[in-house]
Structure formats: C-alpha cells, structure tokens
Amino acid sequence: MLLRKRTLMLLAIDAVLVNLAVFLSFYIKFEGNIPPEYSLTLTHSAWVAALTYLVVFYVFGLYKRLWQYASTGELLLILFAVTVGTAGTVTLVYFLAPMRFPHSVAALLWFTTLFFVGGSRFMWRILQENLFTPHVPGSQKQVLIVGAGDAGVVAVRELKNRNYHEGRPVGFIDDDPQKQRLQLMGIPVLGTHKDIPRVVNNHNIDEVVIAMPSASGDVIREIVQITEKSGVDLKILPGVFDLLSGKIDTKGIREVQVEDLLGREQVVVDLEEVASYLSGETVFVTGGGGSIGSEICRQVMKFNPGKLVILGHGENTVFDIEQELRTEHPGIDLATEIVDIKDRDKIQLIFERYRPGVVFHAAAHKHVPLMEKNPEEALKNNIVGSYNLAEAADAVHVKTFVLISTDKAVNPTSVMGATKRVTEMIIQTMDKRSKTKFVAVRFGNVLGSRGSVIPTFKKQIAKGGPVTVTHPEMVRFFMTIPEASQLVIQAGAMAQGGEIFILDMGKPVKILDLARDLIRLSGFEPDVDIPIKFTGMRPGEKLYEELLTAEEGTTATKHKRIFVAKPHPVEPEKLEDIIHTVRERGTYLSKDEVVQLLQKVIPGFRKQAAKSVANQ
Template identity: 55%
Template sequence: MARYRRMFIFIVVDAVLVNMALLLALWLRFDGNIPAQYYASYRSMALLFTLVWLISFYAFGLYARMWQYASVSDLLSIVGAVTAGVFVNISLAYFYMEGGKFPLPRTVFIIAWLLNVVLIGGFRFSWRLFLNREIHFGRLRAGRPVLIVGAGEAGAAVARELNNQNNHHHVPVGFVDDDPAKQKMQLFGLPVLGMREDIPRLVDRYAIEEIIIAMPSVPGRVIREIVEICRPTGAKLRILPGIYELIDGKVTVSQIRNVEVEDLLGREPVKVNLEEIAGYLEDRTVLVTGAGGSIGSELCRQIAQFNPRKLILLGHGENSIFEIHRELSQGYPELELAPAIVDVRDAASINRLFVVHRPHVVFHAAAHKHVPLMEENAFEALKNNVWGTFNVARAAHDCNVRTFVLISTDKAVNPVSIMGATKRVAEMVVQEMALKSKTCFAAVRFGNVLGSRGSVVPIFKKQIASGGPVTVTHPEMTRYFMTIPEAVQLIIQAGAMARGGEIFVLDMGEPVKIVELAETMIRLSGFEPGEDIEIVFTGVRPGEKLSEELLTSAEKVNSTRHERIFIARPEPVDSAKLNHFLSVLGNAGWLSEEEAVALLQGLIPNFRKEKWNKVAQVG
C-alpha cells in the first residue's frame, strides 16, 4: 500500500512539473510575453503532453526506483525518459498542426527538455537528500559515530556500505588520511578531517566510538603505528581485511572485523602469476595430503579456484576431511571432489589411491609438526614425516605424476628437534627422488603460520580470554611468521616454478619476538600487559631453539623471478646413507628416542651431537 501511495505522489508531482516546464519554456521563448495563440495551443494539448511524459516515465522505470539511493544510472534513466517524451510530443504537435491550429515552436520543446531534466531529476535527487538527511540524523541519534582511516577506494567502499545500511548501528563521521592533497576534501559527503596523528583529537571532538582502518594493502608496520595511535583513545578498533581476503573485491559490513595480530605482522600483498598457476592446475587432477590441516585445507580452497578436473582430499582424520569436503562442495558444486581417509604410512593404500586417481600434481602437507609432542613420540615422527613422505613420493614417481611439492619448515635447518630433523630427511627424500625421476620433485620451506592449530596465537587468545597469565618460553625467543593464505599462495606459485630438485625458501620478512607478540595481543584485547594480564616465562621446551633459520651456513640462495621466493642450494645427499636409513625405518617395529636420534645422526651428523656421545647401531 505504501508503495502505491508513494507512486501516486510521484505521478502527481511529475504532472505538475512537466506542465511547469512547458509554461516556463514558452515564457522564456517569448521573453515573458506569450502570444495568445501559443498559449491556446498549450492548453489544448497539455493533457496529452502530460500523459505522454508520464507514460514515458513509467516505461523507463522511474516509479520503480528507490530514490534514496539515486545514482548516475538513475540520472541517465531520467534523461532517456524525458527525451523519449519530447520526441513523441513533437510528433503529436506537428500532427496537430495539420488541423489548421497553431503548433508550439520547436525551440519550446528543446527548452522544455532541459527544464524537465532539471525539474524531474532535481525533485528525485532532492527526495534522496531529504531521506538521507532523515536517515543520517536518525542514525546519528541512535548509531555509533565512526571514523574511517584511509580515504582511498577501500575507505570509500566502507563509507558507502555504512551509509547504505538499514540497521542504524554505525554513522560515518569522516575520514583520516595522510595524503596532504586529500585534506579538507569530501568523499560521499564526508570530510577528510585530518591525518593519523589527529585521531586522538578527532575522537574527542566528534565523540567517536569506533575507528575502522580501511587500508587493505599497506604493510603491517603502518597498521601497527595506527593501532598505537588509536589505542589510548578508547575507541573500538576494527579493520577491513587484507587484499588476499577480499577475493571478489566487494566490501560488506560483515567483512569489517576486529584488528587481529595477523594485520600487524602483514606485509605487501602477494603477487602471483595467475596464468602460470592455471597452466599446471587447470583441468588437472590434484592431490593434497593432510587436506584437513591448516595449510592443507587452505591449499584446497585456493586450488579449487583454478578449475582443476578433480581434487583429492587425503587425510587420516575423518572429521577434518569431512569439514573441508563439505565446505568445498558448497563453494564449488561443479568441482569433482574425492575425499580419501588414508594414512600416508600405509604404502599399499597410498599406491592403490595413486593407481585409481592418477593425479597430475601432488602437494604433500601431511606431517606431525608439534615440536614438544614429537620429542615424546620420536618413532611416530619418523614414520609419519619421513616414511610417509617416502611412500607418497615413491607412488608419485611410479605413476608419473608431473609435479610433487613437499611442504617443509624452517625447523629443518640445523635441526635440534625430532620434528625438524625428520622434515630435513623428508627434504632429502625429495632431493634424491628428483635425481632419478621424470616427476618434478621440489620442496617449499617456510616458518610459522599464524592461526594454525597449536600455534602461539590461538593459545595466547585462550589464555587472555581466561584472564591470563600468558605463557612465553623465553624473553629472547623469536620466530618468523606468515599468514596461512599468504604462505599457500607462495607454495602454489613455487609449484609452478619447479623444474626438479629445488628447495624453495619463502621470504618471511623480519623475525618477531614472541614476548612482543604476546604484549600486542594483550593490548588488542583491551588490556595492559603486566597490569591486567601477566606474562610468565616458562623456560625453553625440549627441541626448541631461541631463533629459527631458513638456510644453513653451507647453503647458498638464488633469486627467482618472484621477489618473495628463493631457491636454496642444499648440500648433496648421500644416497647410500639415505637408502640405509629408509631400509631400517621401513623394517623397524619401534624405536626408542635414543635409537631414533642415532638413526637421524647417520644422515645429519651434527644433530644433537652434544647430547648423545655415542651413535647407536640400529638395524
């Protein structure tokens, strides 16, 4: 009912406006002295002219638009509707002239066209301004005043989205931007109020309750600086996700989230060669082992975007495979998915899987990776990380897989932990296979990923949520960090660059002190370290180093055509020792920690040399 009432109002106002336009056009044409015959012609045809324009307006959809959101396309519709009405009315006027009466001059219709565009368009855009003014003031009374940091495309998208909301929760007040050229300018009717150092003053002046950082492509350093400026203000701090999270380029309020530690550690967005990646993934059968894990599941999500023929989701845990299979089934209904509950240590099952599906590309992400846990379960680490890698790599060789990529770790460099040593041996397996196989074998080595299961970030979050304390092993402990999507993008790019035998090393940026990471997370949660939440040092755990490395002292590094990916030149593998290692491991029923260390020392002589003075003979 309200819709028809609104339409009736618009029709009545339009009828008045088109007649005003005609009369004003006559008045202007004859300098305010309209000849009687022309006025009589107008009166005799006014009803017909009015009907023609109203029908034209209806045909162009002017009565079915929400004018509070009027845009340039709506203005073009008005111009089209007025123009169509003018042409029809000119035709009617000349047809009427044949009856011997006085027609209206053609210049009157030209002037009337311009006046109609102004009056009809002006009325509708005034309606928009009126409604938006009412909405704005209504929201200002009920909503939260918001300051947007960044007056670029992302900031404009955030302002547009907030203005178009119907829930009245947020009211954008203005922008902050460090570009001097943008100062005192306006964007969507909102002013640029100052630079980042003005934020505390603006929060006080405009009673800002929420600050949204809309700068998705800036480095983490800039985000950290802005967070430090905003933190003392007490305003709630939120952020637009990074570019890699905005897949479709569209911004919605649901995507604006609280600032996370990942935002503070972020670097420049990863640039990948989409054409090169598509060349080896599109219309191919791709296998991901460990597909239910943090890295494996993200690999599956990103691979699915490149239209593979089939995606095999291999994992040992049924629940995690069920979850990623369901997610991809909903997101990519046309993609053929093959969930496979298989243990990589089971050579027969792995071989059967390869024979049935014949994958073209394999990403081997399955691994035991928790350092302290593997210290207590050394044999399981060996069986899963080394024997499992050997099984999958051997099956890939036997089935002539085109590309095999091992997901390795910086803990494989000068390893002191069982987990790190097993991953270094897995790299050796890949290096050795590359020498004798037509399959392109490669490994990708990188540091910690933020948000993965068992990493410090989710642990710190739980500790903060429970009121502390936050536990850190050592005040000088440092680690390299990378976001999961960022790491996976580089892994896929490295796979496209592989030619056989490479160990790719990802640029991890600068190492981060774990204690500083803990302090940052406490502050982001609204607390003060040492006052509200205590930080407790618990001591270095078995197998941990104070800092990780990406290369050994003997390894050199070569650059690649990608600025964030490098190639390590590792020491050559002793084939006889590696084959002996695999033979012993394949036949062993169980090994103690001492036996496992002794076996690893046969391949990595310096591994725990200071701890174990003798090399046990195993096998």
C-alpha cells in the same frame, strides 16, 4: 514482472521529460512566443525526440540501473546517452520536419534533457536517502575514523547504511597535513594519529574505526596501542583482498585481529594460471583434515577439479572437511581415504585406484618439542611417509607433486626441521629421475593453525594468564592460513621441477610483541591484567628462523612475492640408505641413532642435534 513494470514506468516518465525539454527549448529560443510556422516542427520534434531518446536510453542501459546508488559513473552514462540522443534527434528532424531545426534549439534541447533526465535520477537518490528510508533512532555511540581516504568514505557509508545503529561518525584522523581542518562527506578531519587521545577526550568518542587498508603493521600496532590507552573500543575495515577472497562480507567493519598487525601485502594467486592446471584434474591432498590441508582443499574446489581426494589419518577432521565441501560444492566429485602415509602398500593402492594428476602433500609431524621426544616417529612419518607418496606418484605418472616444507628445514637444529630438510632432498632427487614435476614450498609459521602460538595464547588469555613465551628475543616469520594455501597452489602452477619455492614474508615478528598485541586486542593490559611468563627455549628451538641457507641464494619468478632457492647437490645413495634403515628398524632406533642417520645427509646437524639430545 516487477522489472517490466519498473521499466515501463521509467519509459513513461522519460517520455514526459523529453517532451517537456523539447517544448522548453523552443520556448526559451523564441522568448515565450513560438512562431506559428514552427508549430509543426515542434510537434515533429516532440515525438521524434521521445522515440529517439528512449531507444538510446534503453540501449545505454539506463533502465537497468539502481538509481538510489547513483554516482559519477551514472552521471557520465547519462551525459553520453543524452549527447547521442540529441544528435539522433537533430538528424531525424532535419529530414522529417517541414522547417529547419534551429541550432540554438539543438543546444538547448541537449541541456534541458540532461537537466531533466539526470536530475530525475539523482532526485530519486536524494528522496530514497532522506524521505523513503524509514527513520529509526540510531546509536548514540560516537565514532572516530582513522584514515580520511577511500576506505574512510566506505566506513562512513557502512555506518550510514546501517542507519547509524553501529554509531555516528563525528570525525576523521589522518596524517596528511593537506587534509587537516578540511571536511570529508561533511565530517571534519580532527588531527593526526598522535592526536587520538585528545580527540577521544574532547569529542566523547566511544569507538575508533581504522580505515587504512594499505597501512603497515607497525602503524596499525601504534594506533592500537594509542587507542587502547584511551579506553575506547577499536575496530577495523579490512582491505580489498579480504572482500575479494570471500573471507568477509561487504559489512566489513569488524574487530581488529592479530593478522592486521603483520602489515604485509597478502599473496594473491594468478587465477588463470592456477585454473589451467587444476581444472578437470584428479587432485590429492594429504593431511587434508589439517589446518593447511583443509584450506588447500577449499581453495582447490574453486578451480573446478575433476575429482578431489582427501587423504588423512584422523577420521574426525577428514569427516568435517568432507561435509563442509559437499555442502559448498555439491557438483564436484569428492572422495576421502583414511590412510597412514607410512603404509606403503595402501598408498600405492590408492594412487593406482585414482591415478591423480596433482598431489599436494601436507601430511607431516610438525611439533618441534614432541618430535624431539619421539624422533623415530619424525623419521618414519616425515621421511619415509613422504618417500612412499613420491614413489607412488612417480609410478602412476602424476603431473605435479607439491611438498609443503618449513623454514625450520634451513640449517636445522631440531629433529623435525632436519626431517623436513631430508624430505626436500628426496623431492629434488625424485624430480631428476621422474617425469613427475616434484617441487617444495617453504614458509614460516602459519597464524591460527593447530598448535601454533595464536590459539595457544588465546587459551591462556581466556584462563587469565599467564601467557607463556619461551624467550624475549625469539622472532618468527608469519603468514595466514589462506595465504599459505594459495602459495602452495600457485607453486604448483609455476613448477618446472626440482624447485624449492620461498615466499617473501616481510619482516620477522617478535613472539613477545605478538603476545602483547593479542592481550591488548583481547581488552587487557600486558603485565597488568595478564602476566607474561618466560619459560626458556625448548630443545631443538632457535631464536630466529631462516628461509635460506647461505649456499642456496634465490632467483626471482614472475610472481613478485615468490622466489626459488638454488638446489644443493644431493647424494641419492645416502638418502636411500636412511630410507632403508628407517623402514627396517625405525621403531627401534634410539635418539643417538636418529641423530647419526640425519648427520649422514645433513653434516651441519651434528653439533646442534648432539646438544639437543644431551639436554634431554
């Protein structure tokens, strides 16, 4: 009802404006003295123009626009609509009016109608912004925006839309020399990022907002360090990917997070390709209550599966993700199964019951130090548990099976890494004899996952330190949980069978740098407010991780950020021997026996593993 009243009101206003434009066109043409013989033509022109323009404006959608947000796009729309309306009016008048329509009147009609109709729309925006919006005293906080580009404009508008409650922009910082001493939206560019301390001091800046979504992690890190030394608050406007993925809402100015310092373009899935293989399918997610497993469940639900079955060992985490998904996606069939993947009979029963089309295998023991102390459990869960799943998937003719692996499987020095490498071999072997497409996805550390460094560092900072780092030179590849989950789903769409997919994760990050960044982002100074303590490398750890062995190499895929490792030749008999041994007496295996079993399929594991066991 309100929309109808609004449309009728706009139609009435435009009818008046068009009639005024017609009269002025004749008035200007004849210099204020319209000849009597043109009076009837003027009358015909007025009602023909009003009818023609209103129909054209309605067809062009001018009455469906929110003109308080009018921009150049709306101006172009008005230009096209007025041009078409003028052409229609001139044509109809030519046939209906008693006298010819003067050409100069036609030109004047186009101009005056454009002026009145366009002016009325933009005048509404001006009035809305300056008169109709209630004046509420804003914050006295002075804000400096780093980045005088499109994102900087968004940041200024965001502050303005909040009536400056979050602060008033007083200047921009930009490294482009051509922008220096110019103004953007009436706000001056005050220098480059090297000038931040001076600008902060001279203009009494209270807060700095980084509006550089395409900047590298090194640049963001440098700005963070400079700003922290200046003693002002720091926030960031996230990139477009964050807005589209739903991670944040449009009110996007937020605190800087450690993920912003990675400075790597995030992986974006091919939505059509993914939807084509998940839509309508029964999808299994093992380890569905874990950090990555639960995020895979969230991502899968976006593609309208026929049924999602969450398999997990921990009832509390499975319950949590089930309740979340039932609330967010009430129309999608959802089931949960509490099961240990080492339970071969139960796994086979569940696969027979649901007969899934796609399986994402995220269940694993992943903590390196714990698996060094409990190596037999790593074999039982990671190797035999995965084999149970692969065996059951083959039996019910699952279409696609995706294993989540790790960079620690490359030239492994830890028991955990070695078991994941064996699991990759199982997947590649199963693919050769099965109709199911078995693939693996290998990536590095996942920021924010349970047990990873970020949550650990945050807890240590909250307690006042110290933040513990094993070695000053230790580096790791990092990615976010949504990024990891989307990579897994994309790999399933690209699977031909037998591949190990690898993400281009950019440059590895020093754990020490990560710790210092997180301390600064928490409002403290490293080694001053929060000490950093080096604890020494733990058994099974490496200074740096690799994503490929020297023998593997990679081939490109159609996704610019994903590559495929060339598979190693695998001897199925040796794999079957280790699986049989673990099934028979896995609980009773000694650490030395675990090493010997792994050496049968990973000869290079011998020295590293022996050294690891000897140090325990």
